[in-house]
């Protein structure tokens with residue numbers, strides 16, 4: 221698969237200074253039929269990168285995307301794209317939104333649908349050819365959308381998003397329903413895209429978040445639980461489990477959970493020193509593992 225989206229306009233090439241764009245939320249609450257799903261959401265995003273919006277099912281990720289895309293009007297607070305209120309049309313033209321629900325009418329053939337969306341986006345048929353090639357969906361062009369598998373529908377929906385380049389991409393679970401190989405290709409595409417675009421990418425998969433995200437926006441029960449660099453995410457406590465023989469009298473049996481002696485440390489950098497000390501005392505270490513995962517802590 222070629223890198224998105226073919227050659228980028230010179231001003232957007234990663235080697236140049238990226239154009240500056242900004243998403244700003246202040247005190248946003250939003251939901252459906254007057255019932256709040258999101259509450260008190262505030263953040264600013266302006267560095268080109270992938271921001272993984274992470275949270276369990278029902279946390280409010282899709283509601284956040286719909287609010288950012290201007291589909292849901294916030295009950296309170298403001299959503300601004302490049303300083304422009306999301307209620308105004310010109311702010312919406314700065315973003316592309318991939319809904320996790322396939323929004324393409326079942327009664328259209330893939331080719332017809334993509335040509336229709338190209339017209340809406342104001343681009344020509346050459347762009348349809350380009351995204352068809354990009355997503356490897358040539359053989360799907362004559363088929364009705366209703367005939368496609370979930371994974372094929374997803375590819376067509378992703379193709380639509382890449383018809384027209386925008387500064388900001390809101391991608392709601394772009395890899396759900398995709399086989400692992402295609403999911404990897406989409407992640408690579410999005411990683412390249414993120415070098416000079418703002419990409420919000422929702423997932424409920426911790427492994428995926430760690431693989432691609434530079435930043436994480438963790439949503440739990442409609443609130444922003446954590447926003448920051450994924451690499452700096454540290455637990456309040458760092459606990460390792462040590463499976464070992466000959467540790468009696470050296471490690472406290474009270475700390476034992478199953479086969480593991482639990483040890484609380486200030487961080488992973490302390491592990492080698494502890495291991496050396498134990499070996500020096502004659503302990504035979506079989507395994508050392510992290511017992512608490514800071515990302516998982518956000519969901520429990």
Ligand code: ADP
Pocket residue numbers: 252257275276277278279280281282283284
């Ligand atoms: P996530 O994307 O994290 O799985 P959602 O934003 O889809 O979470 O859902 C958050 C909450 O909003 C859930 O309680 C869900 O039932 C509710 N919700 C989502 N969509 C609608 C809707 N169209 N009408 C009413 N409630 C909805």
